[in-house]
Amino acid sequence: MKRNAKLLVTLLVASFLIAGVASFYASSHPDGLEYVAEKTGFMDSAEDSPTADSPFADYGVKGVDDERISGGLAGVIGCVAVLGLAGGLFFLIGRRGSADDEAKDESDTEKV
Amino acid sequence: MHVPDGFLDAPTSVATGVVAATGVALALRGARKELDDRTAPLAGLVATFVFAGQMINFPVAGGTSGHLLGGVLAAVLVGPWTGILCISVVLVVQSLLMADGGVTALGTNITLMGLVGVAVGWLIFVAIRSILPRRVGSVAPAAALAALISVPVAAVAFSLLFAVGGTAPVETGKVLTAMVSWHVVIGLGEAAITALVVGSVIAARPDLVYGARPLMNKPSDLEIRKAGTA
Numbered sequence: 001m002k003r004n005a006k007l008l009v010t011l012l013v014a015s016f017l018i019a020g021v022a023s024f025y026a027s028s029h030p031d032g033l034e035y036v037a038e039k040t041g042f043m044d045s046a047e048d049s050p051t052a053d054s055p056f057a058d059y060g061v062k063g064v065d066d067e068r069i070s071g072g073l074a075g076v077i078g079c080v081a082v083l084g085l086a087g088g089l090f091f092l093i094g095r096r097g098s099a100d101d102e103a104k105d106e107s108d109t110e111k112v
Numbered sequence: 113m114h115v116p117d118g119f120l121d122a123p124t125s126v127a128t129g130v131v132a133a134t135g136v137a138l139a140l141r142g143a144r145k146e147l148d149d150r151t152a153p154l155a156g157l158v159a160t161f162v163f164a165g166q167m168i169n170f171p172v173a174g175g176t177s178g179h180l181l182g183g184v185l186a187a188v189l190v191g192p193w194t195g196i197l198c199i200s201v202v203l204v205v206q207s208l209l210m211a212d213g214g215v216t217a218l219g220t221n222i223t224l225m226g227l228v229g230v231a232v233g234w235l236i237f238v239a240i241r242s243i244l245p246r247r248v249g250s251v252a253p254a255a256a257l258a259a260l261i262s263v264p265v266a267a268v269a270f271s272l273l274f275a276v277g278g279t280a281p282v283e284t285g286k287v288l289t290a291m292v293s294w295h296v297v298i299g300l301g302e303a304a305i306t307a308l309v310v311g312s313v314i315a316a317r318p319d320l321v322y323g324a325r326p327l328m329n330k331p332s333d334l335e336i337r338k339a340g341t342a
Contacts, residue, residue, distance in 0.1 A: 004317075006316075007154070007313065007316055007317050007320065008153055008154065010316075011157040011158070011161050012157055014161065014164070015157070015161045015163070018164040019163065023164075023167040026167060026168045026177075027169040027171040027177035028169070028177075029169065029171055029176055030175075030176060031113065031176070031178055031298075032113060032172075032176060032178050032295050033113045033114070033291070035175070036287065036291050036294060039290060040282050040283075040286050040290055042274075042280035042287075045278075045279045046117070046119060047116065047117040048117075049116065049117055049207070049214050051207065051208055051209070051210075051211045054208070054209055054210070056211075058210065058212070075167055077209075078163055078205055078206070079160050079163055081205045082160045082201055082202055083157070083159070083160040085159075085205065086197070086202075087156030087159075089197065089201065090143070090147055090153075090156050090194065091152050093147045093152070094147035094148050094149055
């Protein structure tokens, strides 16, 4: 368990550093799909997302002017949101999975 | 490769929404076999790491950039069904919080990066693993190659959807050729990141890596004998 914790903490710290610090240095060139859309002429068919007014739209925090802090903060908030959602979901599924295994152990004859 | 709203028409978006919902429902069932108290926390952190990794656009030739999709990375570390759920959660957060990828296009993005990226990538990984030497060291190279191929495959899938439901009158062949050629290059970045991350986790805790499990069995230690024959 102690060695497990080491891997988990490493992944968490790496995620925060990548999203919170390194992301500032990411390339701002269009990604593959955007580039192809521009070159072949369908970029204009893109519409604004209904969430374009989100306080974290485009990986920035509304009201925070410093680009580095704004982007880093949005990245960390996104990480926390994913960790909360995915962690909660997997915890529930994992408990159910373990319960399934136990049920199977108790009665092998029962059909699933 | 986040598809914004508007690229694809409503019927196509509804169709990919149905496909995505069906895929996620199946994954919710399938993930029960992959997740337990030990692996659930790791899976949550793998999703978090993929979200972070997708923020890093790396430059590729000619003023274009690419970023990690993470399908093979997640599938190899925590299992394909759980991998689908990891990518889907990432896409939901990106779409709703960050306005990255459309909302009506969410089904399309889950289908492309979650279902196609993970499922095709995982099957390629399993195929490559079966022809490489049966040892844990084969996992990272197999994952890297699968990751490389999974990116242009997802690009082909987008091009097919565009052919069926693209709203702009652009020739399918042009889109397909451009999408595949750029995404082969982006796939090299995907392969490098996947190799680095899977390789690091394998080095630290091979026992926790889903894709390494079949290689870790020691038949000599786990011999099954019939009662009374020993």
